[in-house]
Amino acid sequence: MLYHLLAPLARQHIFFNLFNYITFRAAGATVTALLLAFVLGPWIIRQLRERKVGQVVRAEGPASHHEKRGTPTMGGIIIILATLVPTILWARLDSRYVVIAIVAMLWMGVIGFLDDYLKIVRGKSQGLVARWKLVGQVSFGVALGAYLLILPMVAGIRPDSTQLPLLKYILLPLPGLLYVAFVTIVIAGSTNAVNLTDGLDGLATGLTAIAAAAFAVFAYLFGRVDAARYLGVLHLAGAGELTIFCGALMGAALGFLWFNAHPAQVFMGDTGALAIGGALGTVAILLKAEFLLLIAGGVFAAETVSVMMQTSVYRWNKKRRGKEYADAHKVFRMAPLHHHFEKLGWPEPQVVMRFYILGVLCAMIALATLKVR
Numbered sequence: 001m002l003y004h005l006l007a008p009l010a011r012q013h014i015f016f017n018l019f020n021y022i023t024f025r026a027a028g029a030t031v032t033a034l035l036l037a038f039v040l041g042p043w044i045i046r047q048l049r050e051r052k053v054g055q056v057v058r059a060e061g062p063a064s065h066h067e068k069r070g071t072p073t074m075g076g077i078i079i080i081l082a083t084l085v086p087t088i089l090w091a092r093l094d095s096r097y098v099v100i101a102i103v104a105m106l107w108m109g110v111i112g113f114l115d116d117y118l119k120i121v122r123g124k125s126q127g128l129v130a131r132w133k134l135v136g137q138v139s140f141g142v143a144l145g146a147y148l149l150i151l152p153m154v155a156g157i158r159p160d161s162t163q164l165p166l167l168k169y170i171l172l173p174l175p176g177l178l179y180v181a182f183v184t185i186v187i188a189g190s191t192n193a194v195n196l197t198d199g200l201d202g203l204a205t206g207l208t209a210i211a212a213a214a215f216a217v218f219a220y221l222f223g224r225v226d227a228a229r230y231l232g233v234l235h236l237a238g239a240g241e242l243t244i245f246c247g248a249l250m251g252a253a254l255g256f257l258w259f260n261a262h263p264a265q266v267f268m269g270d271t272g273a274l275a276i277g278g279a280l281g282t283v284a285i286l287l288k289a290e291f292l293l294l295i296a297g298g299v300f301a302a303e304t305v306s307v308m309m310q311t312s313v314y315r316w317n318k319k320r321r322g323k324e325y326a327d328a329h330k331v332f333r334m335a336p337l338h339h340h341f342e343k344l345g346w347p348e349p350q351v352v353m354r355f356y357i358l359g360v361l362c363a364m365i366a367l368a369t370l371k372v373r
Helices: 002-011 014-020 022-050 063-068 076-090 096-122 130-150 177-197 203-223 225-231 239-260 269-286 290-296 298-321 323-328 337-343 348-368
Strands: 161-163 171-173
Touching: 002 014, 002 022, 002 076, 014 022, 022 076, 022 203, 022 239, 076 096, 076 239, 076 269, 096 130, 096 239, 096 269, 130 177, 130 269, 161 290, 177 203, 177 269, 177 290, 177 298, 203 225, 203 239, 203 269, 203 290, 203 298, 203 348, 239 269, 269 290, 290 298, 290 348, 298 323, 298 337, 298 348, 337 348
Parallel strands: none
Antiparallel strands: 161 171
């Protein structure tokens, strides 16, 4: 909005020329998101507490988590508002990249909101039936994949393809329906990965800030023709506007972390986790950087793989040798992965901080792949 109002005034005064620079507007969006989260946070937390919108803790979860029962949840509303308002304020609203990212966050946020609401109404941890949650994720993935095929974002580049890390200008073709399926898997995978990671105070929030910062860099570089040519990556005209969205998401996550750090005053709930996962997955798809999301979000991926391994091995052992054998021969003491380390005796803040370190390492490796091509 500010771009459309103030950038034309550069003809009258050179100061307003700043609004033509993506870096300036991205910095503005980041700071605005951070401040907005600080301002909205206490009020929203107070409203959630007054309405008794409290966390429901799984009975089979770690014993130390039972004391968290009743902590306000659905705090993801803070993240969504603190991301979308600065994006609308600082980004170009005629950018399809920005509009799609906003729609993705809202779509997944609504699904998460319904899930959290049903948990509170039912007083159980299940929430929205898994198949309906998956239907919502798949429907958006199919819609996004079909849209990108019908109306390509950049002329001259195959819409049904993705970039491969470490290789210059090499596209992996995924013809037709295969591409739609690929987009759907990325959306569902990223959404559920963030949701699974959101199990410790501040864990998913901090990792979100790290991943969003990495993708802000990717969006800026891919959107500049000189940087893209130098690095040997695709130049995606207009993609630089996603830098503002990613900057706002990073600022919102950092602002929310102020209230979500141990001991948490509020949890993001599925409202925030699904919205974040959908947003990150969509940004990766728009930048044709889905494999970079797998690297930069390596901790999210590890959490997801741990659940898949635990479930698969348990079912296999239970089917072949019975429940007692399966219970005694689990891959992890508890899944997702962060609970395994809790069971090993690591304090919750220690698990979170060490996972942050791994998250930064994953982001740095993803950024390094741009130069190692």
